[in-house]
Amino acid sequence: MSFNNLDTLYRQVIMDHYKSPRNKGSLEGDVLTVDMNNPTCGDRIQLQMQVENGIVKDAKFDGEGCSISMASASMMTQAIKGKEITDAIKLSKHFSDMMLGEEIDTEGLDFGDMEALQGVAKFPARIKCATLPWKAMEKGVNDEN
Amino acid sequence: MDLHAIRQEFPILHQEVNGHPLVYLDSSATSQKPRSVIEAVDSYYRQDNSNVHRGVHTLGTRATENYEGAREKVRKFINADSTKQVIFTRGTTTAINTVAHSYGRANLSSGDEIVLTQMEHHSNIIPWQQVAKATGAELKYIPLQPDGTITLEDAAKTITANTKIVAISHVSNVLGTVNPINEVAELAHKQDAVIVVDGAQGAPHMKIDVEDLNCDFYAFSGHKMCAPTGIGVLYGRKTLLENMEPFEFGGEMIDFVNLYDSTWKELPWKFEGGTPIIAGAIGLGAAIDFLNEVGMDNITKHEQKIVSYAMEKFQALDGITIFGPQERAGLITFNLDDVHPHDTATVLDAEGIAVRAGHHCAQPLMRWLEVTATARASFYLYNTEEDVDRLVEGLLKTKEYFGDVF
Numbered sequence: 013m014s015f016n017n018l019d020t021l022y023r024q025v026i027m028d029h030y031k032s033p034r035n036k037g038s039l040e041g042d043v044l045t046v047d048m049n050n051p052t053c054g055d056r057i058q059l060q061m062q063v064e065n066g067i068v069k070d071a072k073f074d075g076e077g078c079s080i081s082m083a084s085a086s087m088m089t090q091a092i093k094g095k096e097i098t099d100a101i102k103l104s105k106h107f108s109d110m111m112l113g114e115e116i117d118t119e120g121l122d123f124g125d126m127e128a129l130q131g132v133a134k135f136p137a138r139i140k141c142a143t144l145p146w147k148a149m150e151k152g153v154n155d156e157n
Numbered sequence: 158m159d160l161h162a163i164r165q166e167f168p169i170l171h172q173e174v175n176g177h178p179l180v181y182l183d184s185s186a187t188s189q190k191p192r193s194v195i196e197a198v199d200s201y202y203r204q205d206n207s208n209v210h211r212g213v214h215t216l217g218t219r220a221t222e223n224y225e226g227a228r229e230k231v232r233k234f235i236n237a238d239s240t241k242q243v244i245f246t247r248g249t250t251t252a253i254n255t256v257a258h259s260y261g262r263a264n265l266s267s268g269d270e271i272v273l274t275q276m277e278h279h280s281n282i283i284p285w286q287q288v289a290k291a292t293g294a295e296l297k298y299i300p301l302q303p304d305g306t307i308t309l310e311d312a313a314k315t316i317t318a319n320t321k322i323v324a325i326s327h328v329s330n331v332l333g334t335v336n337p338i339n340e341v342a343e344l345a346h347k348q349d350a351v352i353v354v355d356g357a358q359g360a361p362h363m364k365i366d367v368e369d370l371n372c373d374f375y376a377f378s379g380h381k382m383c384a385p386t387g388i389g390v391l392y393g394r395k396t397l398l399e400n401m402e403p404f405e406f407g408g409e410m411i412d413f414v415n416l417y418d419s420t421w422k423e424l425p426w427k428f429e430g431g432t433p434i435i436a437g438a439i440g441l442g443a444a445i446d447f448l449n450e451v452g453m454d455n456i457t458k459h460e461q462k463i464v465s466y467a468m469e470k471f472q473a474l475d476g477i478t479i480f481g482p483q484e485r486a487g488l489i490t491f492n493l494d495d496v497h498p499h500d501t502a503t504v505l506d507a508e509g510i511a512v513r514a515g516h517h518c519a520q521p522l523m524r525w526l527e528v529t530a531t532a533r534a535s536f537y538l539y540n541t542e543e544d545v546d547r548l549v550e551g552l553l554k555t556k557e558y559f560g561d562v563f
């Protein structure tokens with residue numbers, strides 16, 4: 013593996029999200045709050061979602077972790093905002109398929125910048141970093157229902 | 158010590174990883190295995206495999222002789238009085254859990270104290286938390302100095318007349334701190350407490366003399382000292398072990414079994430319920446032979462040379478934080494500014510360099526260091542100054558790669 017291969021992991025758009033995370037911070041009021049950590053590495057995330065009538069009105073995250081986990085969280089909050097919960101869960105399923113290296117059909121759902129994380133599938137040790145925020149989202153939604 | 162010849166004994170080191178010659182700097186997690194250990198395990202399975210302590214047949218006798226022969230090698234290696242004091246376990250974790258369960262739970266009650274340090278590995282924290290919960294005993298921690306060492310003044314203050322157990326690592330797996338076991342043992346004994354030493358990072362790297370250390374229990378793992386995974390040792394003082402109940406019950410550890418009650422074998426077998434890790438013990442015996450041939454003092458000296466060289470190189474780098482004291486065992490835990498250790502480890506891996514990144518099973522210590530994770534390079538008898546050069550080069554590349562980001 014050379015630095016060229018590293019570039020398949022650390023795509024420019026990932027670095028951009030890492031450097032300037034979107035939706036970082038916390039939400040006020042009646043929101044869903046999920047804390048999740050990756051016990052093998054110590055990464056942690058707090059995800060907050062404001063859900064109204066089955067739609068994710070707003071989402072913010074805070075936490076500490078590597079470039080992949082933080083960029084993934086930033087991208088995810090962008091992707092799920094304004095979506096119906098059922099679609100957010102579909103996205104999550106697609107995302108984990110993508111991490112398994114499977115071809116995905118997004119069925120017209122906007123995958124946004126997340127496709128940039130495709131290269132993570134080639135770095136098995138880093139897949140858990142990328143999926144951490146998605147697991148937090150699913151946990152939040154499932155606990156609510 | 159002929160470094161080239163030693164490296165030749167480790168087949169795994171001679172390979173390319175991601176297009177570069179492998180530089181293995183994760184021996185504190187697990188060490189690599191020399192040919193003689195691999196062959197000892199292989200030969201046991203090819204020629205002698207049988208259960209121990211029961212077969213009348215020839216293979217059974219051979220397996221038993223080899224298994225008990227390995228115990229004698231361990232006894233000599235740590236200078237224990239008797240093989241009765243050498244209990245084979247699955248590793249350090251099982252060894253400490255055995256003491257926590259069979260000594261801790263049986264002897265502690267509300268008002269008693271268990272003293273630890275703030276640098277302990279999870280395996281020397283959680284068993285004691287469980288003892289405290291079960292018995293009502295209280296956990297106390299000897300605090301750390303800014304450089305990650307403890308002082309004997311603090312130890313003396315923390316260990317009181319209520320202290321029944323002092324559990325302390327010989328060498329910190331994160332900071333590289335070498336603790337003054339002998340002096341802490343004296344403080345513990347003055348208060349009639351026993352001292353349990355987590356020797357996972359001690360026994361592989363320095364000459365261990367349990368009499369000199371004056372410890373009551375010493376636990377270590379084979380896989381960090383050139384032996385296979387799944388084998389470890391609990392050393393204990395004979396009078397203590399004799400008065401302890403077994404931790405696991407079943408085959409191999411019994412004397413006489415009735416329908417409603419049973420009696421136990423004598424030491425050390427009463428603590429070895431079930432078919433033991435025979436091949437692992439034989440592998441550990443071979444590892445001890447190998448380490449003895451090189452010489453434990455030579456190994457310590459070599460690691461000191463490599464770690465001093467690495468410290469010098471690291472301290473010349475900009476934008477790096479090194480954790481732990483200047484004088485240390487053969488490992489360096491560090492972080493590059495603005496680069497998460499996982500990212501550091503991934504870039505290094507692309508260069509064929511294996512380091513550990515994460516919390517190193519020491520979350521309370523990570524919180525004390527005010528980080529969530531760190532990177533760690535750890536050295537063993539087969540590492541070279543060239544390995545350190547490659548690491549430093551890799552770190553410079555990491556900074557360059559991530560430098561564009563910030």
